[in-house]
Amino acid sequence: MSLTARPPALGGARRPVIKIGSAVLRDGGDFDRVTFASLVRGIVALKQQGLEPVIVCSGAVALGMPLLGLDSRPARIEVLQATAAAGQGRLMRMWADELAYYGMVPAQVLLTHDDLRDRRRFLAARHTLRALLELGAIPIINENDTVAFDEIKLGDNDLLSSQVVSLVEGQILIILSDVAGFYAGDPKAPGALPERWVEQIDDRILALAGGSTTGLGSGGMRTKLEAVRQVNQLGVPTVIAPGKHPRILRSLFAGEALGTWFAADAVPIRRRKHWIAYAPRPAGVITVDAGAERAIRRRGRSLLPIGITAVEGEFGIGETVSIVGPDGEEFARGLALHPAEAIRRAAGRRSTELETLDLPSPEAVHRDDLVLLRGPEGG
Secondary structure (H helix, E strand, C coil): CCCCCCCCCCCCCCCEEEEECHHHHEECCEECHHHHHHHHHHHHHHHHCCCCCEEEECCHHHHHHHHCCCCCCCCCHHHHHHHHHHHHHHHHHHHHHHHHCCCCCEEEEEECHHHHHCHHHHHHHHHHHHHHHHCCCEEEEEECCCCCCHHHHCCHHHHHHHHHHHHHCCCEEEEEECCCCCCCCCCCCCCCCCCCEECCCCHHHHHCCCCCCCCCCCCCHHHHHHHHHHHHCCCCCEEEEECCCCCHHHHHHCCCCCCEEECCCCCCCCHHHHHHHHCCCCCEEEEECHHHHHHHHHHCCCECHHHEEEEECCCCCCCEEEEECCCCCEEEEEECCCCHHHHHHHCCCCHHHCHHHCCCCCCCECHHHEEECCCCCCC
16 A cells, blocks of 8 residues: 655646645644744745645634534534635735735635536636636635535535546645644554555545534544545546644645645546546436446447336436435436436337327437446546
8 A cells, every 4th residue: 555655756746736624723722823834934935936825724613612602513504504615814914914915815615516517607606716717816715614505414515626636636635634644544543644655546446434423523534544545546646734733835845745635537437527527416317227327337338218117306407416226225326318308218228119298319328428426437
């Protein structure tokens, strides 16, 4: 799992995406101004070197808690959203004040999964972020916690950072955490050290990860590894590093072996297929038989109605659907070529029987709009 090789050089990573976790910006019950100032100096140094850092910053909920007299992270969704609303303004004010000292401007960008789920909104967000970078601003991206529902409690700023890499075409993802990296064993064991290099994230690696240890954020190491795996599939390397380490960003870009580095996939997935696989939340579920699963997984075929055994949800043309095998496990995602009701009517029928249904295409999901989530890429 680990190699003794030095971490990859970051000289070519002109557009790094830097994710800052909630626990990094907290010192006990207070905001850690020392760490925050140090991180800002590191980001400024990258800008001065001609790089275009993009920041995904957690902390709105953690900063809102003391403002509202809360001692622990709220469990009720509406209180959690209210806490985020109170803390978001404080978080951006701190970014604005600190960067103003260096003559730089932050730009707040709040996103939800719905923004990433719709291809047009996804591309609109990409154009906006490109414009901000061209104007010299530093994008500060966060999930729009005040309007998100189930997303807010899933550690999505880790997963959001993986989508941002695709969104801005970043060259590296740096996840700054309250831990020193990924540990294959108990991180609290005497002499425990993080792994320096992980060649590939597989099920065994994921099984070693745990949940959130601080109670401030909503994610944990497993969520981070899921985000890392998604980024690696784009052909982009990732590092999980200790956010409170002095001069952490400058040290990483100087080539110091800090944190855990994760290798990029040798054969990256195309960005559009990455969006199909990870950005949207599926609007429905299509269950297929064993023959259809084999045709998709092994031969890279389109999904035909004859192999469909069930259709759940109400979705329209072009919406993302989850494709599930007879074992109940999701193995692919794709864009529906027909509305849910039309696919229900066509399910189990041969192509020669579809003429009476007036379908513009015999496929339910075309291979060009389909991506495997496990097993060899068939598209």
